[in-house]
Amino acid sequence: MIKVQQLTKSYGKQQVLKGISTSVNKGEVVAIIGPSGSGKSTFLRCLNLLEVPTSGTILIGDQELTSPKADVASIRQHIGMVFQHFHLFPHMTVLENITFAPTQVKGISQEEAKRKAMELLTKVGLADKADSYPSKLSGGQKQRVAIARSLAMEPEIMLFDEPTSALDPEMVKEVLNVIKDLADSGMTMLIVTHEMKFAREAADTIYFLDQGQLIESATPDQFFTNPQSERAIRFLEQVL
Amino acid sequence: MNKQKLFYVPMIALVLLFALFSPMFSVYAQEAAETPKKTLIMGTSPDFPPYESVDAKNNGEIIGLDIDIAKTILSELGYELQIQSMDFSGLIAAMQTGRVDFVMSGMSATEERKKSVDFSDPYYFARNTIVSKADNNYETLESLEGLVVGAQLGSVQEAVANQVPNASEVRKLNKIADLILEINSNRIAAAIVEDAVAVEMTNANPSLVMNFLPADANDGGYAIAFPKGSPYVEEFNTVIADMKESGKLDELLQQWFPEPEPKKVDSVESSKALIDFSVLQGYVPYILKGVGVTLLFTLVSALLGLILGSILSLFKISGIKPLKWFATGYTSIFRGTPLLVQLTLIYYATPQLTGYDIPPLLAAGLAFGLNSAAYLSETIRAGIMAVDKGQQEAAMALGIPYRKMMISIIFPQALRNILPALVNECVALIKESSLVSIIGVADLMRRADIVRADTFRAFEALLLVAAIYYVLVLILTSLAHMLERRLRRGD
Incomplete structure (x- = not known):
């Protein structure tokens, strides 16, 4: 589904990603963990070209995202992304936030988009907020709307960039539950997270990044019970 | 990306602008079709009664001695008369640029003027x-x-x-x-x-x-002015000579010149008070008609300014060097030169460069729109920069194309940020619109000037239009408040 080869990214002289290669299978759920500044978010943002890689290739299905000829906008339609700070459109209602891209980009009819949006809102437990504006929602509710907004485009891959880091502690769970349901439904997902318990329960694979390198790629059981590298051991000591 | 498509926007704006004015064109076209006679355009500055003034109390027609003489001469020669009103200082330029065929405006045939225009024989010597x-x-x-x-x-x-x-x-x-x-x-x-x-x-x-004062022997007398080398001078002179001979000219003079002692029957009741609004009686409807002109003009220039300003602001943030340079240069020139100069240039230079006889209101809308775009482009740019970068990323991640993102997601939020600044610009436009009277657009200010000339009273008409401008601005600002509340409903 996703194939990454020798991915590097530099800002000026500072190299943030130092040659990452990996591949993600269809339906695989990957939790990306590591110390802050390790390049987790940059790596994730390269996967839909919000950051343009300095070198290396990224294949989404059989399309090369990093090719100069790539139709980036249309590839992005198949990759949903959820941000730490939600980035809902503040001048639109919850329903409009969700239906905008399907109707404007995919050309789906208003009624069909609305029906689908209400279905998704019911799934994330916010059907009663359809006509509210984002400013009236709590952080947890905002993030669930943001997830529904991404899902409305019927993506094949979902990227989560620290989806619970900006939330008050009591709201973390409601968001993680939604993500977990999604993982169980067979969606291909990559999640940058600091929630170790969640990573262990929900992920098929753990990526441990440090200083721009993919240090370990293992099942949660292997990684959490038997980390291979010195850096992973030290990291786990600090967070667990 | 779809940036090229943005170039269509100014073209569409221009087409809309022309469409707005097209009713005027079609009226002219019909007139031309119905009258096989040749039409001559006469330029005049109708603020000089009894030679020429606006009959503001009735239908706003231009009347006066000069007009009657012109009508007599043209009907004698078999031409149709069309009158173009403008400021006295713009008359010579209008002849030189071919906007008018001749000028009658109580204009004396001085040696100085003879250098730039031809004069007929004088028809009146004033003392x-x-x-x-x-x-x-x-x-x-x-x-x-x-x-x-x-x-x-x-x-x-x-x-x-x-x-x-x-x-x-x-x-x-x-x-x-x-x-x-x-x-x-x-x-x-x-x-x-x-x-x-x-x-x-x-x-x-x-x-x-x-x-x-004793009569001046050197005075050239009032005469009809023509562009240098005009073919009409001879014909006009023949008719003027005939009129002098037949007594027709004296007849017209007597009709228009009041005697010093007994006042004209319809002259304004004279008042000793410094301010006496009763002198405006009968003139108010004429002045109020200027509201529509001022508003139409403000709307057109504000819209044009907003559309052009948006495009320029996109150029400025585009990162494409030539576009950036263009937008920066544009802003620098239009902000750095007086609006009055731009207005005059557009009105008088357009017919010479393109052959298109641009109507005064369109020229004014264009000049003010272009000028306002320079200021607004900076305001809009600031508004766009103030929108959270995450909004753009969220839109990109959803696969929304650049143009749709800008129009539906970034601009509405930018607009909300800059609404107070936009209202300021509109208020400034409404008031600055009084500049257009220089090219003869009959806006509020121009009408006030005409009534001042007509009544020979200085303050009353000015105070009335000041009050009207103030009310217009009040209405605009309260509308803006309502809009702002609507835009802020998301907060």
């Missing part, structure tokens, strides 16, 4: 007078020695005023009404004015008196 306060009563130029004297800018009387021995200053003002103001406030001792005008001045302002 000059000294107008002053009744308690001063200056009778000769010599009695004005050492004093400040006024005259209308660009008039022959300016030269006469210069003959005052040791005058401490000759003050030149645009309007007769301004001269009255200056006399009443003792800033000038007296004004040199021609007889017919002086009679009406003193009739409307009982505190003023007039004294005739």
